[in-house]
Amino acid sequence: xxxxxxxxxxxxxxxxxxxxxxxxxxxxxxxxxxxxxxxxxxxxxxxxxxxxxxxxxxxxxxxxxxxxxxxxxxxxxxxxxxxxxxxxxxxxxxxxxxxxxxxxxxxxxxxxxxxxxxxxxxxxxxxxxxxxxxxxxxxxxxxxxxxxxxxxxxxxxxxxxxxxxxxxxxxxxxxxxxxxxxxxxxxxxxxxxxxxxxxxxxxxxxxxxxxxxxxxxxxxxxxxxxxxxxxxxxxxxxxxxxxxxxxxxxxxxxxxxxxxxxxxxxxxxxxxxxxxxxxxxxxxxxxxxxxxxxxxxxxxxxxxxxxxxxxxxxxxxxxxxxxxxxxxxxxxxxxxxxxxxxxxxxxxxxxxxxxxxxxxxxxxxxxxxxx
Ligand SMILES: Nc1ncnc2c1ncn2[C@@H]1O[C@H](COP(=O)(O)OP(=O)(O)OP(=O)(O)O)[C@@H](O)[C@H]1O
Ligand SMILES: [Mg+2]
Numbered sequence: 001x002x003x004x005x006x007x008x009x010x011x012x013x014x015x016x017x018x019x020x021x022x023x024x025x026x027x028x029x030x031x032x033x034x035x036x037x038x039x040x041x042x043x044x045x046x047x048x049x050x051x052x053x054x055x056x057x058x059x060x061x062x063x064x065x066x067x068x069x070x071x072x073x074x075x076x077x078x079x080x081x082x083x084x085x086x087x088x089x090x091x092x093x094x095x096x097x098x099x100x101x102x103x104x105x106x107x108x109x110x111x112x113x114x115x116x117x118x119x120x121x122x123x124x125x126x127x128x129x130x131x132x133x134x135x136x137x138x139x140x141x142x143x144x145x146x147x148x149x150x151x152x153x154x155x156x157x158x159x160x161x162x163x164x165x166x167x168x169x170x171x172x173x174x175x176x177x178x179x180x181x182x183x184x185x186x187x188x189x190x191x192x193x194x195x196x197x198x199x200x201x202x203x204x205x206x207x208x209x210x211x212x213x214x215x216x217x218x219x220x221x222x223x224x225x226x227x228x229x230x231x232x233x234x235x236x237x238x239x240x241x242x243x244x245x246x247x248x249x250x251x252x253x254x255x256x257x258x259x260x261x262x263x264x265x266x267x268x269x270x271x272x273x274x275x276x277x278x279x280x281x282x283x284x285x286x287x288x289x290x291x292x293x294x295x296x297x298x299x300x301x302x303x304x305x306x307x308x309x310x311x312x313x314x315x316x317x318x319x320x321x322x323x324x325x326x327x328x329x330x331x332x333x334x335x336x337x338x339x340x341x342x343x344x345x346x347x348x349x350x351x352x353x354x355x356x357x358x359x360x361x362x363x364x365x366x367x368x369x370x371x
Pocket of ligand 1: 049
């Protein structure tokens with residue numbers, strides 16, 4: 001048998017091409033394209049109202065796009081004109097507003113869409129109830145369950161028919177923190193084992209980073225960046241993309257000779273024309289802190305630049321780390337830094353801040369101060 005050629009990617013299980021949806025003349029989904037391979041999880045991540053659920057509804061076939069196509073295993077299932085009905089798409093759905101069948105017990109709810117022999121069906125249902133921690137509720141009816149338990153039944157029910165593609169809209173949001181991690185891991189394991197392509201909507205970056213093979217970051221109906229969580233976090237497309245994953249600090253400067261002068265020393269801005277205003281963006285965890293030595297900080301270094309002094313305005317203990325807000329001497333602005341929680345400086349303490357050059361991002365200046 002010939003070796004598979006490494007340059008040929010397997011057919012994507014799910015492919016959407018240039019999908020757009022207009023409501024009242026406004027593009028709520030605007031030219032969205034993505035692919036998901038079998039056994040892969042892509043997270044659609046973005047703020048409220050950016051078009052995540054609408055994208056999922058178009059793929060599921062419960063809403064219809066104005067432009068673009070959806071393919072499953074290379075087969076066109078809908079374009080602007082024709083469409084395969086939702087029930088014929090081999091797509092599993094787990095939406096936030098799931099509804100269980102009230103007249104069926106938990107085991108019957110989970111087994112509802114499963115085909116095959118009675119024994120196969122029973123085995124499948126039992127296996128899923130076990131993985132979801134629902135064995136002792138098998139004979140209960142939905143009204144006898146808590147909200148989180150109902151959500152787990154709905155998850156098990158959506159997994160049961162072994163869908164080729166699973167679309168999930170904030171599927172774990174109703175579960176308490178203690179349960180959530182376990183249920184999340186079990187659910188993904190089942191889906192990966194069975195080679196499903198998963199498109200999962202969330203507005204929580206931590207959830208996306210934990211679960212996704214790939215993150216598609218959405219804003220105003222468009223995908224503005226797509227890639228592995230590591231890349232999206234460490235090489236954000238712009239200031240807002242950086243701000244979506246953590247608090248950020250922004251220092252504004254003007255470029256002269258491919259360099260920007262700031263109170264923290266010079267920053268490289270290669271290829272940026274003279275006179276361009278730039279934003280230097282730094283996450284709080286990439287600020288280094290040093291003690292005050294009679295009004296002086298550590299010596300400047302090529303990696304960390306020049307230190308700038310700030311006075312602690314507020315310090316909050318967060319468990320793993322402390323979040324410290326500084327009022328900076330050079331312009332009175334506030335900068336945030338996270339530091340190991342063994343250290344919780346008192347308000348009024350003067351400290352010196354440094355910015356790691358390998359961890360900051362330089363973007364053309366934009367007015368939008370992210371929320
Ligand atoms: N049927 C509709 N008619 C008109 N506008 C709609 C309709 N459905 C959604 N919208 C609008 O489309 C935009 C995107 O909605 P969508 O539900 O896709 O957002 P979302 O990203 O899922 O947000 P959230 O995180 O809050 O669930 C919103 O501004 C919403 O008001
Ligand atoms: Mg939504």
